[in-house]
Amino acid sequence: MDFEISRGSNRKPEAQFKEFEATELYCSKCRRAVPVRKFLLLILPDGDKYEYRCAYCGNKVGDKMDKTGQYFGVLRG
Ligand SMILES: [Zn+2]
Helix, strand or coil: CHHHHHHHHCCCCCHHHHCEEEEEEEECCCCEEEEEEEEEEEEECCEEEEEEEECCCCCEEEEEEECCHHHHHHHHC
16 A cells, blocks of 8 residues: 555655645545545656545545746756
């Protein structure tokens, strides 16, 4: 189960656990639309990768890339 992995490695930024998306996604385990939690997976030069998990059972229900190009543009001057 990949749920265990995320519990071990998601310790540092507390914001991850509290952040809720307004969106509801379909969970194949709960068999209905559920509120989701958003987890930051990776920070890449062209954006951050997030994963959405069911707020009830922790099943992965989706993921997305957030483009944050301007942030890195500022850093590089
Ligand atoms: Zn679920």
